[in-house]
Each structure stands twice: as C-alpha cells, then as structure tokens.
Amino acid sequence: MDEKRNFTLLTDFYELTMMQGYFREKADDIVVFDAFYRKNPSGSGYAIACGLEQVIDYIKNLSFSYEDVDYLRSLNMFDEEFLNYLAGFHFTGDIYAIPEGSVVFPYEPLVKVVAPIMEAQLVETALLNIVNHQSLIATKASRVCYAAKGDGIMEFGLRRAQGPDAGTFGARAAVIGGCVGTSNVICGKQFGVPVLGTHAHSWIMSFPDEYTAFKRYAELYPDACTLLVDTYDTLKSGVPNAIRVFDEMKAEGKMPTRYGIRLDSGDLAYLSKKARKMLDAAGYPDAVIAASSDLDEYLINSLKNQGAAITSWGVGTNLITSADNPSFGGVYKLAAIRKPEDEEFTAKIKISENPAKITNPGNKTVFRLYNKETGKIKADLIALSDETYNEAEDLEIFDQMATWKRSTLPGGSYEIREMLVPVFLKGQCVYQNPSTMEIREYCQKELNTLWDETRRLVNPQEVFVDLSKPLYDLKQKLLNSRH
Amino acid sequence: MDEKRNFTLLTDFYELTMMQGYFREKADDIVVFDAFYRKNPSGSGYAIACGLEQVIDYIKNLSFSYEDVDYLRSLNMFDEEFLNYLAGFHFTGDIYAIPEGSVVFPYEPLVKVVAPIMEAQLVETALLNIVNHQSLIATKASRVCYAAKGDGIMEFGLRRAQGPDAGTFGARAAVIGGCVGTSNVICGKQFGVPVLGTHAHSWIMSFPDEYTAFKRYAELYPDACTLLVDTYDTLKSGVPNAIRVFDEMKAEGKMPTRYGIRLDSGDLAYLSKKARKMLDAAGYPDAVIAASSDLDEYLINSLKNQGAAITSWGVGTNLITSADNPSFGGVYKLAAIRKPEDEEFTAKIKISENPAKITNPGNKTVFRLYNKETGKIKADLIALSDETYNEAEDLEIFDQMATWKRSTLPGGSYEIREMLVPVFLKGQCVYQNPSTMEIREYCQKELNTLWDETRRLVNPQEVFVDLSKPLYDLKQKLLNSRH
Numbered sequence: 001m002d003e004k005r006n007f008t009l010l011t012d013f014y015e016l017t018m019m020q021g022y023f024r025e026k027a028d029d030i031v032v033f034d035a036f037y038r039k040n041p042s043g044s045g046y047a048i049a050c051g052l053e054q055v056i057d058y059i060k061n062l063s064f065s066y067e068d069v070d071y072l073r074s075l076n077m078f079d080e081e082f083l084n085y086l087a088g089f090h091f092t093g094d095i096y097a098i099p100e101g102s103v104v105f106p107y108e109p110l111v112k113v114v115a116p117i118m119e120a121q122l123v124e125t126a127l128l129n130i131v132n133h134q135s136l137i138a139t140k141a142s143r144v145c146y147a148a149k150g151d152g153i154m155e156f157g158l159r160r161a162q163g164p165d166a167g168t169f170g171a172r173a174a175v176i177g178g179c180v181g182t183s184n185v186i187c188g189k190q191f192g193v194p195v196l197g198t199h200a201h202s203w204i205m206s207f208p209d210e211y212t213a214f215k216r217y218a219e220l221y222p223d224a225c226t227l228l229v230d231t232y233d234t235l236k237s238g239v240p241n242a243i244r245v246f247d248e249m250k251a252e253g254k255m256p257t258r259y260g261i262r263l264d265s266g267d268l269a270y271l272s273k274k275a276r277k278m279l280d281a282a283g284y285p286d287a288v289i290a291a292s293s294d295l296d297e298y299l300i301n302s303l304k305n306q307g308a309a310i311t312s313w314g315v316g317t318n319l320i321t322s323a324d325n326p327s328f329g330g331v332y333k334l335a336a337i338r339k340p341e342d343e344e345f346t347a348k349i350k351i352s353e354n355p356a357k358i359t360n361p362g363n364k365t366v367f368r369l370y371n372k373e374t375g376k377i378k379a380d381l382i383a384l385s386d387e388t389y390n391e392a393e394d395l396e397i398f399d400q401m402a403t404w405k406r407s408t409l410p411g412g413s414y415e416i417r418e419m420l421v422p423v424f425l426k427g428q429c430v431y432q433n434p435s436t437m438e439i440r441e442y443c444q445k446e447l448n449t450l451w452d453e454t455r456r457l458v459n460p461q462e463v464f465v466d467l468s469k470p471l472y473d474l475k476q477k478l479l480n481s482r483h
Numbered sequence: 484m485d486e487k488r489n490f491t492l493l494t495d496f497y498e499l500t501m502m503q504g505y506f507r508e509k510a511d512d513i514v515v516f517d518a519f520y521r522k523n524p525s526g527s528g529y530a531i532a533c534g535l536e537q538v539i540d541y542i543k544n545l546s547f548s549y550e551d552v553d554y555l556r557s558l559n560m561f562d563e564e565f566l567n568y569l570a571g572f573h574f575t576g577d578i579y580a581i582p583e584g585s586v587v588f589p590y591e592p593l594v595k596v597v598a599p600i601m602e603a604q605l606v607e608t609a610l611l612n613i614v615n616h617q618s619l620i621a622t623k624a625s626r627v628c629y630a631a632k633g634d635g636i637m638e639f640g641l642r643r644a645q646g647p648d649a650g651t652f653g654a655r656a657a658v659i660g661g662c663v664g665t666s667n668v669i670c671g672k673q674f675g676v677p678v679l680g681t682h683a684h685s686w687i688m689s690f691p692d693e694y695t696a697f698k699r700y701a702e703l704y705p706d707a708c709t710l711l712v713d714t715y716d717t718l719k720s721g722v723p724n725a726i727r728v729f730d731e732m733k734a735e736g737k738m739p740t741r742y743g744i745r746l747d748s749g750d751l752a753y754l755s756k757k758a759r760k761m762l763d764a765a766g767y768p769d770a771v772i773a774a775s776s777d778l779d780e781y782l783i784n785s786l787k788n789q790g791a792a793i794t795s796w797g798v799g800t801n802l803i804t805s806a807d808n809p810s811f812g813g814v815y816k817l818a819a820i821r822k823p824e825d826e827e828f829t830a831k832i833k834i835s836e837n838p839a840k841i842t843n844p845g846n847k848t849v850f851r852l853y854n855k856e857t858g859k860i861k862a863d864l865i866a867l868s869d870e871t872y873n874e875a876e877d878l879e880i881f882d883q884m885a886t887w888k889r890s891t892l893p894g895g896s897y898e899i900r901e902m903l904v905p906v907f908l909k910g911q912c913v914y915q916n917p918s919t920m921e922i923r924e925y926c927q928k929e930l931n932t933l934w935d936e937t938r939r940l941v942n943p944q945e946v947f948v949d950l951s952k953p954l955y956d957l958k959q960k961l962l963n964s965r966h
Binding site for chain 2: 005007009010011012013014015016017018020021022024025026029031033067068071072075077117121124125126128129130132133134136137156158159160161162163164165166167168169170183184185186188189195196197198199200201202203205206216217220221224231232233265266317321322323326327328329330332333334337348350351352353354357482
C-alpha cells in the first residue's frame, strides 16, 4: 500500500464487537499476541517472512476517520462512548517482528504484539492479511528460483493476481524471494525493483507479418531485443524470422547488445533445444532463450533435467497466486495477559484435541542456533522473552513431542541470535525498513543458512524448532492444571 | 479500489514498450481487443462475470502523473516525444461488457475494447487483473452457496486473502456470487453489504473462564448472540456453558432474539448433531448452529449429506482464494484492426497448434438464446457485431468443432438477448453501476437461467457456446488463407 492508504477498517467485524466488550470490561489489560503459522506452504522445508514494511505503514496510519465512525454508528451495534474512543484511537503498544527476508519455521512468532487489549485485538486481521500474503509469495518465489539453479526468474503474474494489491505486493515479495525483477510497473516505481518485459503477441499481429514486427522492434529497442517467436509457428516462422532480423542488424552494424527469443507455448524442452541449435548455427550463441507458459518450480526443475536450453524464465500465474498452495495459514493467538493490578504477565493457552493446535503460552521470543563452523542453522528455540543464553556454555535442546530426542550443543560450537527485533515501542516506530533490493540480498544470505536438504523441493529435511526448557515446563504446567 | 486510486502504472512493462512502438508506427490504428477465458474455474459449468465497476473506476482515473512520467523517464527506454504523449494520455475509446453478475461461458468476450491501439494495449493488464480476480471469487461463491442449499454463507476470509484488495474486492465478489455478507468491515462500508461476526477464541481466553466470557458477550449483544463453543471442549464445556447463559438470560427476561453457537474445529457433522440435541433438549430449538473451519463447496455438500445440523456457514480461506483453482485464466486478444485509410475493420487471428488457443477473429458480440417457455439458457452464440437476428425466424446453430452437431430453434420458441452492453463510448462512461446488493440479486436471477445439471458441482453439463455462421466462415477463411 502506498503510505497514505488507511486500512483501519480492513478488519473483521468481530474485532470491533470484541473491542467494545473489552472497552467496557478490561480496557486497561495489556496482552501479548503471537502471529505464527503451523505448516510451511507447498511442502517447503522453510518459509520466508515478508510484509513487515506494509505492516508498519498500516500501524502508522491506524485511525478512524469521521466517515469510518459514522459508518460504524450506522450499524447500530456500538454505543457513543465506544465510538468516541475509536475517534481518538491510535496504536500505543509494542511490536516485535522477525525481519523481512528471514527464513522462518512453523510455530515461531513472526510478529508479536504487546499492547492494550483493544489495540492488539484490532490489528489482528490486517496484520495477518499482509504477512500471510507476502510470506506466501516470497516463499514460493524462493522455491522457483531454487529450481532455476541460478537462471534469472522474472515475475510476470500481474494479470492473474488476485486483485491489484496481490499483483503489486506479490511482485515485491517475489523479488524479495529471489526474482530478478517484475513486469509490474507500479511495483517497480513503488519499490525500486527492476521492471522487465518486451512485447506480446498483439505486437506481432498488429503488423502485416512477423518479420516486419520483429524488425521494427529490434530497431526500436536495440539494447534489449527479445523477440516472441510463437505467434504463428515457432520453428518454421518465428526463429527463422528472428535470425533474419539479427543478420540484418549485424550487417547494418546495429547488432543488439542484449538479444534473444522468448518461447510462450508448445513443448519448451523440445523447442528450446531446436531453437538453440538454429541460433548457434546462425552465429548467435549468446542469444538468450527465455521462456514463459504456466511455469512453476516443478516444471522448471523438470525442463532443466531434460536439458532445456532456457536460461531466463518468466513465471506468472503459479507464482503470483502460489497456485498449489494459495494461502499461508498464519494465525494470531493470545499468549499472555497483564491486568492493571498485576506486575507480571499471566500466560494463556488455547487447548485443542489436536496437539498441533495447542498454543505456546507466555511472552516469548525466538532464538536461532547456528553451527559456528558452517554458518548453517542447527535449530531454533522458542523461549520465554526473559531467558538468556551464553554461547560459551553447553546447551541441551529437545523435541517437544518426543522429549527423549535430545541433543547437546557444546559451548563455543554454536552462535545464538535473537530473531525478534523491536519494531514499535510505546506506539513509536523504532525500525528502519531496508529497501526491497536490500531485503532481497539479505534473503539470499538467509537461504544460505539452510542445508540443501532443507531447500529440496519435495519432502525436505525439517529444521528443528524446539521449546526452551522454561517454556516447555510452563506449557506442561498449564496443560496439567486444566484437569 | 476507492474511486481515487490511480492504477495507470498497474500494467506490465511490455504494454509501455509496445505503446512506444505503436506511437511511432501506427498511432492512428483503431483496434478491437477481446477479454475472454477458456475454461470455467473449479470444474464449474459456468462462471460469473464480475469486476466491471472497478474496471470503470480504473478507466476513469487513467492518467500518468508527473511522478509517473519521471519514473518512466528514469528507465532510459522512452523518448521525450512519447513521454509527452503519456503526460496527456486519457482514454478515448469504446468499451462493451457483459454486466456483472451475469453467468458466462468460455470464449465469450466478457469485455471488448475498441480504441486507438495504444490505449487498447495499455489497459490490458489492469483490466484482466480486475476481471480475472473478481470473476474467480464470484464463481466460487456461487458454488459454495449452491452446496449450502439455501443456508446463509458468510464470507470470512480476509486474513487469508492475497493482500488487502483481494480481501475487499474478493468479499464484494463473494457477495455478488451469493454470500449473505462478509466479516470485512471496509467492504461493508465501501459497498454497502452486510458485515457479520461475533467473537474469537481470544475473547473467551481473555476472561477467567468460558462461562463468564459467554455471559458478558450475551449481555453486550443480546440481539445477535452467537457463542463460539470450541475454545476448551465443545461438548463438555462450550455447549453446556452456552445453554447455562441462555437459561440465565431467559430467567432474567433478556432472552436474545437471534442467538446460537458457532463450531470452529473438530468433526462438524458429529459435533453439530450432538449440539443440536443438547440445545433442543434444553428448550432452544431455534438456536442457530453456525460453523466455520476450512470449509468449501465439497465439504459443505458432504456435511449436509451426513445430516450436519448446521444452518449458517462461515467460509474463509478456500473461498477468498478459490483455493482449488486460484486463478481465472482470462486473456486479452487482438481481434481486428482498422487503419486510418480503411473504412472497415480487418479481422485478425492468432494461430496455435492447440485448436482451443486459436482466437475468434473480428469485431464481435455475444447473443444468448433462451427457451421462451422455461426461461433457461438454450445456447450462446458468438457472432460478428453487425449481425441481427429475428426471434420469429428459425435459427440453426452448430458446434464449431463437430459441425455435424446441429440444432434448429423454431421461430417463436426462443428469446434472444445481446449480452455485451456499451460501457464507454468515445471515452465517456455511459453505464450506470448498480449497487453491489442489486448485482447480487441480478446474479441470483442469472443463476436461475441455468439448469441444475449445469450447476452441479462435479462434472456439470456444458452449455453450448457456438459461433454464428458468418463468424465461423470468417474464421475458416482466415485459417485457410495462412497456407
């Protein structure tokens, strides 16, 4: 969203009905809410946290306009005292988050809100909407880029995105996840990322013939001349016409500096290999072969395994919608409450018959343990926020479900990093957003902290996310005290 | 989008590179582009056209700001003459569209743009983005509502939508497709649709116990009291506590007028039947049982077949993302060109080895043929825009692929309706948008023009979409002339 957009009413109605209840009952309670997810999307071994910049914009702009208040009044559910409170509403709490571009794992708080209960409740929906969407697309993009083994991936999905924001913030997330650029111009302008693209079939069809269309395009853009060769017949018409134009440009001494062809239909393995031979034989071994057409990480992986001669990939629908897994199941759960008369937070837990749905109670943080030698992640530790660790000391970690699965990290062999950083303190933003391209670079480093086994597209090795001993004990105590 | 948002740069970069080429080569060519799709989403027998209101807003607001032009200049791809043209750009063409809420079928132009080539090219991406997204969600919503057989479906997906717009325009589309309302407050405010919702688990958890949480909620909202019963244990704690609160409210003479429970986890068939018995036994046969939890049309259908005692459904993720089919494959294809020296349009065709990807050439329209007696759709006819039909005369229609499949509609037995209506003429909007709730009502009527066989969730009967004889002949002529 651009900085002026006000999303205060981008919320589920029940946040407001609950707020009115809190307003009457417990306006001064301070609560801790965690935003976390339970399962990596697309069978991935990790996810990429994304969307924090837009969460920050959202929080900064939180305020109910007169129009908003009038609208809420018209619903006949809210009293004047509460509406009056809304009219003066602003966010006064603390927010901690894992920086955008970080690799993250299930159950870790990606964002933690510590605020008066009404404020913390209101922001649930928009915060989840933003983080769920962008984390989903960044994760998908990182998978597509992994499949391409260093080839450039261009984000081309705007026309199939789920609305304008999905196109624009989705493109932002895709670049953070590893794409080299996007076709989406508004994203380029807003986030300073490269915009890419050449021409469509309509360009070819608007000329009397394919050759003329290519020729005009090459004359117009001699420095970035990728010709779309599949309008009529790729191998019989498109590639020969492209070669003819390259020959003529060369003869005129105007040979394009970056040039090549784009395939957009048909069997990309077969066509690219044939086209490569034709281009090489004509003396254009440096002509790039780009491809698009319903690509995703699995198809790119398969095409590369078949020796497709493609080195540049335009990925649209399946990336911008994360088609095989179009939602990131982030949730936002109450973890602790401090009443005005209390000094400490009281941990809260949500029970479920499904152990995976029982929440982790208390005011928490996330520590990441790295192997000092390799720089790779050893495990993550969800802990209470006041725990401290000393890298010089041995650290025993254990699995929450199978508690006999234990491992001791010898002191000096690991590094420890707290993943949650302060973003808002007492309502003031204390976080400086990096640029999108800086986040992209950071994300590449983050991905390098994973073993290849975890990056594998199918059935990856899981990274251990354990609970600290104090958190584990607290959780057991609360679970047992319910019976 | 609210009316002020400017999406001029919400476009693929190649639209702009092509525009600059057209600007030099053929600025005065007038073209016809069709937006259509090739396959109904989710295996549906139809789709619902949606998004026109936002397309109209988009076209009305088309203009490049100084900032936009500066940004484009910075890319070093565009010359000053072209940038100067962009600075004064506005849309001067004609747009025809099938009204929102209409049932539509593959290959029919949903939107037709007749405009100078640069203008028609620019609008491709945003137009597709908007229509693809909203048509996808409206179609999905109509399926979910069909499965619910008259029960109310509430759209609850904002937190899992692909960004803010996907939540808001998605909720609009879901209501048009048949939902009774949405949890999304900004959608309620912007489009005048009902907003719905009660409370979350956090409400329950913020009180010392479930009973107190229920009691406070019932006192606060005596007229809309749906209690979420699954925070601790649905049948042992949630439902008994709800009944206790209803009993107390009744005893105090404050019995809620609309009241009930919501199930959000566990086996909804089992739990709803058990809860129904408990509520009935306690004297609350009119207590509504609402349910949410990863619902879609298939699960609702299955739960209803198992006799689940649920009459109100909150559908989130799977509806707002159309999870089983998260994109609507709308495309935008050049169909005809008129050069300044020509009087008539010259039809254009895009060839493909895949017959389904060969475009329908020429300046076209869509006629819908209804059986006069039943009011149901008999077939659709894609035709050239200057064709006329007389309902009193016999009309022979035939299948484009299997041309021996013919059918004659006797004169007087059918009604004919032109589906495309003018929206912009010479750059002026000539269309009055109905309200969202009016479109919803129209959509219900549209759905009634389909036989149940076509509405079936799985493997539905296809509606015939034929080409008129003149269009068929033109297409054959163009195909044959290429060899």
